[in-house]
Amino acid sequence: MTTTQAPAEAAVSLDGVTKVYGRGGEAVLALDGLSLTVRPGEFVCLVGASGCGKSTLLNLVAGLDSPSGGEITVAGGARPGLMFQESALFPWLSVGANVELPLKLRKVGKAERRERVADLLRTVHLGDFGTHRPHQLSGGMRQRVALARTLALDTPVLLMDEPFGALDAMTRDILHDELERIYLERELTVLFVTHNVREAARLADRIVLLSSRPGRIIHETVVDAPRPRRIDAPEVAAIAADVTDRLRREVIRHGQ
């Protein structure tokens, strides 16, 4: 595994990262010499056609899999927190116990755990739901719990793989506001995968567009519109339209 100390100016860096699944005639080249530096406190959204290697990239940075070539560095050697489209909560545990789990695993004492869980649930506006079970919550609330659980890891780097992809537009909109508030308050670094170009323009400091497989970076857009942005703001729409055009050209070029 090539997760080592990142240079001071990078929270996450990928240097010439290649990922091949399988071998021989069956081999799939998912990422092809991809280099990317994410600065501390930066919010980077990754967009690209289906199957271009976005989840592969996040899984490699999360340390769930190893690159076939190249190097990945994460600041401080800390393991980033990872959130998916599915909340992946333990259904037999209460909301509070789900959030408490990372603290328990780190052997945080009972009194401090209780305090931290209450604080984290308040942070995601679920202060009154600690004793509920995940199935009693809506999809948006479950993603809030998943976010609280990820924050309990105390990691400065958050990796998010389509975390709001299964939610309705209104819930997603509210969660954009919540995530942005938490990201700013806690000075997090976020690497966020999405199919939704508008969502990327709403949230990102920088949108990184990947080619169709094998994934390479084909364009980067710096989004300097002030925060908070509305998803229907003209500047968000203009950026989304530009990125969508580029993505469409790439999908056509690739013959999908």
Ligand SMILES: Nc1ncnc2c1ncn2[C@@H]1O[C@H](COP(=O)(O)OP(=O)(O)OP(=O)(O)O)[C@@H](O)[C@H]1O
């Ligand atoms: N374990 C695996 N074994 C073989 N091929 C894989 C494996 N995981 C992913 N792939 C392939 O690697 C490519 C990249 O997959 P990945 O899931 O990273 O893409 P993605 O951009 O996240 O896709 P989507 O947008 O559809 O979620 C795809 O062609 C996929 O089929």
